[in-house]
Amino acid sequence: MAPERKFFVGGNWKMNGNKNEIDGIIAFLTAGPLDPNTELVCGVPSCYLEYCRQKLPATIGVAAQNCYKVAKGAFTGEISPAMIKDVGVEWVILGHSERRNVFGESDALIAEKVGHALSEGLKVIPCIGEKLEERESGKTEEVVFTQMKAIVEKIPSDKWENVVIAYEPVWAIGTGKTASPQQAQEVHGKLRQWLTENVNAEVAQKVRIIYGGSVTAENCRELAKEADIDGSLVGGASLKPDFIHIVNASQ
Numbered sequence: 001m002a003p004e005r006k007f008f009v010g011g012n013w014k015m016n017g018n019k020n021e022i023d024g025i026i027a028f029l030t031a032g033p034l035d036p037n038t039e040l041v042c043g044v045p046s047c048y049l050e051y052c053r054q055k056l057p058a059t060i061g062v063a064a065q066n067c068y069k070v071a072k073g074a075f076t077g078e079i080s081p082a083m084i085k086d087v088g089v090e091w092v093i094l095g096h097s098e099r100r101n102v103f104g105e106s107d108a109l110i111a112e113k114v115g116h117a118l119s120e121g122l123k124v125i126p127c128i129g130e131k132l133e134e135r136e137s138g139k140t141e142e143v144v145f146t147q148m149k150a151i152v153e154k155i156p157s158d159k160w161e162n163v164v165i166a167y168e169p170v171w172a173i174g175t176g177k178t179a180s181p182q183q184a185q186e187v188h189g190k191l192r193q194w195l196t197e198n199v200n201a202e203v204a205q206k207v208r209i210i211y212g213g214s215v216t217a218e219n220c221r222e223l224a225k226e227a228d229i230d231g232s233l234v235g236g237a238s239l240k241p242d243f244i245h246i247v248n249a250s251q
């Protein structure tokens with residue numbers, strides 16, 4: 001991590017937790033201690049957004065895990081950025097690989113969601129990452145650059161400070177197969193280079209690129225040492241007290 005970029009950790013609870021379990025997570029997060037130099041955001045199920053916002057300390061951000069691309073209308077089952085903001089929540093995770101691969105979301109839809117969420121004033125964590133067969137056939141760069149291009153086209157130049165990019169190789173998510181720090185750094189470095197060439201050098205240097213995929217209390221420190229890894233997006237391990245070590249991984 002470069003010192004000019006604040007370390008960022010997202011806890012993506014996915015479709016886990018009930019009020020009792022959430023109270024337990026909130027208790028260990030509140031007890032900490034949490035590194036004040038880390039920006040921490042919890043991605044919570046939509047029905048608990050307001051509950052979590054009210055119960056978590058104000059220093060911990062809350063994120064929705066998805067939203068739709070327009071403000072309101074006949075879109076049964078969806079929530080909008082305006083609704084997320086209305087319950088006091090500032091962040092949304094978009095384009096997670098489970099949205100792409102389980103629910104069939106396209107690059108174009110994800111990009112539209114990113115554009116709308118930013119225009120409504122939300123901060124956004126767009127996710128990109130290659131599948132195992134894509135990596136094995138040497139297509140990692142092609143895939144992540146294509147995903148990135150679609151998203152970047154919808155980010156207005158004055159909204160980059162509201163964006164944190166998550167690189168999550170699909171083969172590493174929930175599998176216990178973390179990308180090695182070197183594998184992750186290689187992609188993060190190439191993404192930053194791509195941003196230099198396709199957006200500008202200032203954005204490339206300032207935007208945080210975080211890694212996700214089987215991050216644990218054991219491997220988080222080695223990942224955090226890499227120059228272009230600015231934090232992590234954590235699934236399973238964000239539900240357990242050990243998550244505190246991941247939040248504090250850059251200390």
Ligand SMILES: O=C[C@H](O)COP(=O)(O)O
Binds near residue numbers: 213
């Ligand atoms: O958003 C988080 C990622 O999908 C990683 O999940 P995981 O830490 O359970 O592998």
